[in-house]
Amino acid sequence: xxxxxxxxLWLLVIIPLLIAxxxxxKHRLQKKISTYFSENLLEQLYVGPSKWIRNxxxxxxxxxxxxxxxxxxxxxxxxxxxxxxRKGVDVMIALDVSLSMKAEDVSPNRLDKAKYEINRLLDxxxxxxxxxxxxxGEAWLQSPMTMxxxxxxxxxxxxxxxxMPSTTTNFASAMSTSIRAxxxxxxxxxxxxxxxxxxxxxxxxxxxxxxxxxxKDAGISVYTLGIGTIEGGTIxxxxxxxxxxxxxxxxxxxVVVSKMETGALTRIAAKGxxxxxxxxxxxxxxxxxIQKIDQLEKGEFARQEYADFKNQxxxxxxxxxxxxxxxxxxxxxSSKKMKP
Numbered sequence: 001x002x003x004x005x006x007x008x009l010w011l012l013v014i015i016p017l018l019i020a021x022x023x024x025x026k027h028r029l030q031k032k033i034s035t036y037f038s039e040n041l042l043e044q045l046y047v048g049p050s051k052w053i054r055n056x057x058x059x060x061x062x063x064x065x066x067x068x069x070x071x072x073x074x075x076x077x078x079x080x081x082x083x084x085x086r087k088g089v090d091v092m093i094a095l096d097v098s099l100s101m102k103a104e105d106v107s108p109n110r111l112d113k114a115k116y117e118i119n120r121l122l123d124x125x126x127x128x129x130x131x132x133x134x135x136x137g138e139a140w141l142q143s144p145m146t147m148x149x150x151x152x153x154x155x156x157x158x159x160x161x162x163x164m165p166s167t168t169t170n171f172a173s174a175m176s177t178s179i180r181a182x183x184x185x186x187x188x189x190x191x192x193x194x195x196x197x198x199x200x201x202x203x204x205x206x207x208x209x210x211x212x213x214x215x216k217d218a219g220i221s222v223y224t225l226g227i228g229t230i231e232g233g234t235i236x237x238x239x240x241x242x243x244x245x246x247x248x249x250x251x252x253x254x255v256v257v258s259k260m261e262t263g264a265l266t267r268i269a270a271k272g273x274x275x276x277x278x279x280x281x282x283x284x285x286x287x288x289x290i291q292k293i294d295q296l297e298k299g300e301f302a303r304q305e306y307a308d309f310k311n312q313x314x315x316x317x318x319x320x321x322x323x324x325x326x327x328x329x330x331x332x333x334s335s336k337k338m339k340p
Contacts, residue, residue, distance in 0.1 A: 004074025011069045015062060022058065057327040064323030071316035087298040088128035089192045090145055092181055092220075093118060094174040096199035097161050098136045099248065100258040103200070105233025106279060113279065114198045114227050115156055117286045122149045124290050127298075131181055134159055137168040139177040145185050169199055171268065175211040179218055192296035193220045196289065197268065200228040201261035208264075212271055221296075222272025223289060227279045228260030 095118070101111040122130065132142040132155055143155040178195045195215060215222055235248040235258055248256045262278070269276040277288050 004076065006073055008069060008073040011072070012066065014069075015066055018065075019062065053330050057330050060323045060327035064320040064327070067316045067320030067323065071314075071320065075316070087191070088126070088147075089194060089293055089296050089298060090129045090131075090182065090185065091125075091194045091196060091293065092131045092133060092145070092178045093121075094133040094135055094139070094178060094195060094197045094199075095142075095159060096136070096169055096197075097134045097159060097164055098169050098200075098202075099161050099235060100169075100200055100202045101227075102161055103228060103233040103235050103258040105229040105231065105258075105260075106227055106281065110200055110227045111159075111161060114225075115159065117225075117279070118156055118198075119153065121286050121290060122152065125149070125293070128293065129185070132156060132159075133174055133177050133181070134164060135170060135174040135177070136164045137170050137173070138164065139170065139173040140164065141177055141181055144181060169202060170206055171197065171199075171264065172206045172208040172211040175208060175215050175222075178220065179211075179214060182218060182220060191298050193218070194274075194293070194296065195220050195222045195272070196225060197222065197265070198225045198227060199265065200258065201226055201263065201265045202228075202258055208268065209271075212268060216272060220272075221274045222268055223274035223277070223292070224265040224269045224272075225277045225279065225286065225289065226260055226262055226265045228258070229280045230259060232257040232259030234258070 095111075095114060097111065101114070102109050104110075106113045118132075127147070129145040129147050130149070130152055131145040132152060134140050134142050142159065143152050146152055174197060175195070182193055212222065234255055237245045237248060239245055250256050260278075260280075262276070266276045268274075275288070275292060277286065279285065
C-alpha cells in the first residue's frame with residue numbers, strides 16, 4: 001500500500017481527542033444537571049433519542065470521519081493493469097569497457113563521454129526498446145531490451161572498466177551476445193533491429209567477420225561509434241579514493257598512449273549495413289545516429305503491461321458518507337411515553 005497524500009493521516013489524531021472531549025463535556029453536563037433534577041425525573045422529561053441510539057449515532061459519526069480522513073490521504077492498494085501498443089525500433093547498445101576507454105583525450109574520459117551520450121540517446125528516443133551489452137575480451141548482457149529507460153540508466157551508471165578488467169576488445173563476443181538478446185524478443189517485434197557498438201576500436205582480439213555475417217543474417221543493422229582521437233591520450237590509474245597514482249605503462253616502462261583505431265569500426269559499419277560515427281571532442285555527440293533511428297522502420301511491439309497501484313479512496317469516502325447518512329436516519333425522538 002502507498003499513500004498519495006500521507007500527511008492527511010495526521011488528522012487521525014483528532015479522533016481520540018474528539019472522543020475524549022465528547023465524554024468530558026457529557027460528564028460535566030450530566031453532573032451539573034443532576035444537582036437540579038433527579039435521574040428518574042430526567043428520564044421522563046427527556047424526549048430525544050434513546051441512549052443506545054445516541055451511542056450508535058456517535059459511533060457512526062466517528063467511523064465516518066475516520067474513513068473520510070483516510071480517503072483524503074489517497075490510499076493505493078493492489079495493482080491496476082493497463083495495456084498499450086508501442087511502435088519503435090529495437091536498439092542494442094554494445095559498450096566497450098576495456099581499460100583504454102579511461103583515456104582522457106575526450107573530456108572527461110572516453111567511457112564517461114560514452115555513458116553521457118547514451119543518456120542523451122535515451123532522452124531522445126520515444127517508444128523504442130533499448131538494451132545494453134558491456135564487453136572487453138568477453139561480453140555480458142547488462143540489460144535486456146526494455147522501454148523502462150530509468151531502469152536502463154541504473155544499469156548504465158554502474159558500468160566501469162573495473163567491471164570486466166581486460167585490455168582487449170572482442171567485437172565478435174559482443175556481436176554473438178547481441179544475436180542472443182534479439183532472439184529472445186524475436187516474436188515480439190517486427191521493426192528494425194539495430195546494434196550500436198561504442199568503442200575506441202583499439203586492441204580488438206578475435207576475428208569478427210563470421211559473427212558479423214551471422215548478425216546480418218539475423219536482420220540486424222550494425223552501427224559503430226568511435227570515441228577518442230587519432231593523437232590519443234594517456235590512461236590514468238587511480239586508487240580507491242580517486243587519487244591519481246600514475247599512468248598505464250607497457251612492459252618497457254613507457255607510458256601508454258591510447259589512440260582511436262577507426263579501421264575495424266568502419267569495416268563493421270560498412271559490412272553491417274550501418275554507418276560509422278565519431279566523437280573526437282567533448283562537444284560532439286550521437287545526434288547523427290539519433291536522426292538515423294528516426295528514419296528506420298518502426299515495428300509494433302507486443303502489448304506491454306504496466307502495473308500500478310490502484311486508487312481506493314473512493315470506497316473509503318463512500319463508506320464514510322454511508323456511516324454519516326446511517327446516523328442521520330436513526331430516530332431523533334424517543335418513542336416512550338411519560339409516566340403519570
